Amino acid sequence: MSYNPFSLSGKIILVTGAASGIGRATAIECSKMGASMIITDIREDGLAETLHLLEKGDGEHRMITCDLTIDEDLERMMTFLPVLDGMVNNAGITKPLPVKFINRVDIEKILSINALAPIYLTQKLLRKKKLGRGASIVFTVSIGGVYTVAPGNTMYGVSKGALHVFMKNAALELASMGIRCNSVNPGMIETNLVAGKQYSEEDREKDMKTYPLKRYGKPEEVALGIVYLLSDASSFVTGHSLIIDGGKTLY
Numbered sequence: 261m262s263y264n265p266f267s268l269s270g271k272i273i274l275v276t277g278a279a280s281g282i283g284r285a286t287a288i289e290c291s292k293m294g295a296s297m298i299i300t301d302i303r304e305d306g307l308a309e310t311l312h313l314l315e316k317g318d319g320e321h322r323m324i325t326c327d328l329t330i331d332e333d334l335e336r337m338m339t340f341l342p343v344l345d346g347m348v349n350n351a352g353i354t355k356p357l358p359v360k361f362i363n364r365v366d367i368e369k370i371l372s373i374n375a376l377a378p379i380y381l382t383q384k385l386l387r388k389k390k391l392g393r394g395a396s397i398v399f400t401v402s403i404g405g406v407y408t409v410a411p412g413n414t415m416y417g418v419s420k421g422a423l424h425v426f427m428k429n430a431a432l433e434l435a436s437m438g439i440r441c442n443s444v445n446p447g448m449i450e451t452n453l454v455a456g457k458q459y460s461e462e463d464r465e466k467d468m469k470t471y472p473l474k475r476y477g478k479p480e481e482v483a484l485g486i487v488y489l490l491s492d493a494s495s496f497v498t499g500h501s502l503i504i505d506g507g508k509t510l511y
């Protein structure tokens with residue numbers, strides 16, 4: 261057998277928001293590294309497509325449709341989950357709005373999906389003893405809200421800032437249980453989330469030029485950072501934010 265410290269062979273890993281984008285790429289890359297995947301999302305059709313795309317190795321893969329903001333859905337998911345070696349809190353949404361137009365409905369929805377759902381899910385997994393010793397939890401945060409600010413990005417930035425702070429505090433608390441917590445902090449990545457922002461092609465080209473590598477990232481480029489944080493190659497890494505942004509935050 262060849263030497264591979266990044267192998268996920270024998271590990272059971274849960275990924276949220278796995279119906280598309282970074283979550284789908286993460287599930288695929290983890291399955292290629294030998295993991296048994298449990299994928300979840302609110303979108304059943306996309307989830308089924310992802311399940312189909314997973315590498316069929318020794319492990320088995322499963323999908324669970326779940327709205328992470330609904331407690332009953334979370335409780336139902338708990339009943340299907342085995343003890344996990346890894347968990348990727350990845351599902352998220354955005355809605356750009358100037359501060360003047362922030363409203364209760366939008367901000368509560370964004371906070372509920374981006375920040376509260378990963379917090380509750382982590383809490384429930386701990387309470388139900390579904391995270392094994394040596395487990396690794398990865399949060400898909402962002403550079404936005406933590407390292408950069410942009411007009412219209414306040415609600416999203418607040419949600420990601422909260423998730424960043426949760427990751428750091430959980431890393432300290434859970435270290436005594438041998439559980440690691442880390443985040444990936446992507447810059448702009450080509451996914452539906454970005455397509456949904458409906459930038460003009462001209463604005464997009466202009467924005468890409470602000471990236472030292474002169475392009476946006478691909479979902480796989482974030483997924484491989486997540487693989488590292490899930491694997492034993494990062495066994496002494498906890499409380500870390502792994503920036504994956506083509507150099508955007510160098511300025």
Ligand SMILES: NC(=O)c1ccc[n+]([C@@H]2O[C@H](COP(=O)([O-])OP(=O)(O)OC[C@H]3O[C@@H](n4cnc5c(N)ncnc54)[C@H](OP(=O)(O)O)[C@@H]3O)[C@@H](O)[C@H]2O)c1
Nearest residue numbers: 277279280281282302327328350351352402448449451453
């Ligand atoms: N793309 C970027 O540039 C970028 C940069 C930095 C960080 N991120 C973060 O990366 C993560 C993944 O984003 P992505 O770009 O891959 O977006 P994506 O392709 O839209 O994937 C996110 C998935 O999460 C699902 N989801 C939304 N609300 C949910 C809920 N209540 N319960 C369960 N699933 C739910 C979405 O379903 P719907 O399609 O129905 O909403 C979607 O399938 C997010 O946390 C995002 O904030 C993205």
